[in-house]
Amino acid sequence: MGVRRPFRKLKTMKKNIFFLLLFIFTISFNYAQERFATKSGMINFEASVPSFEEVKATHNSVSAILKSNGDFASLALVRGFRFKVALMEEHFNESYIESSKYPKATFSGKIKDFNSSELSGVQKDYVLLGTVSMHGKEKKIETTVNLKEIDNIIYLTTSFTLRPEDFDIEIPSIVSNKIAEEINISTYFELRTNF
């Protein structure tokens, strides 16, 4: 028995090496997973109150990356939000979102049960879970995303609401009745593989 032991050790070592190789293989496989991305996605937000000036902005160069395991990340440089009224844009940047101090708004999360091979030209709904961070604060959200795929481009749209107080953004009482308490955010991304 005592003689056989070294062989047994060798066997377990072989087993370990096998698992190590498998581990390395899966890691490199994960690295090679497909990535859908865009640098010119769109985000709209609207916080208008009826019968007052519309509070609305658009961003046309939002970045986003969707991995084939459902991981989704997006980044908007807040300076890029354009308003119709120049003064409103200035106040948004200087007093509310403080874009020189906090230049980015990001989202990172996961699309539940995502499988890129399931996608087709027919829109399908998925649940998106993740964290929005901006103005130095974070907030977890859950929303529905619509996905469809045509000619290897994934079209992703979603909308959700956020509240300024969740991000420590104070709206002065003078204008608080002109800005909605809940801000509607809608996004549109055309995600491509050639990145």
Place this chain on the structure above:
Amino acid sequence: MSKKLKFVVLFFFLFSGTYFLYNYLYQNHRNIQLEKAEVIVSAEGLIDFFKKNESEKVLNKTLEVKGLITEIGSKSLTIDHKVQCSFNFEIKDFKIDQKITVKGRCIGFDELFEIAKIDQSSIIK
């Protein structure tokens, strides 16, 4: 007579007051295309501002970026894989590897792609 004068003066102040208030509230957007570029850099040079933590020198400023086109979108161009310039209009007639100078406003550094972004771009050359 004096009553009429008072009325005219009052009307004048009321009118000019509304005029200035309106102009303040509805002032025009910056016209990046007409502004003189404060910084003229290569795509790589623009990235360096962010790497050296000197973003305040370029953020929200009008810049001119020179380089070769590496990617073309419907309303955007990427220069030297480092700077994405977005336009307010559809662009066409550009080729990959074409030499270009673009003027625009820098909106920041995008860590997802490690690129700087410029909006309201216009073609200089």
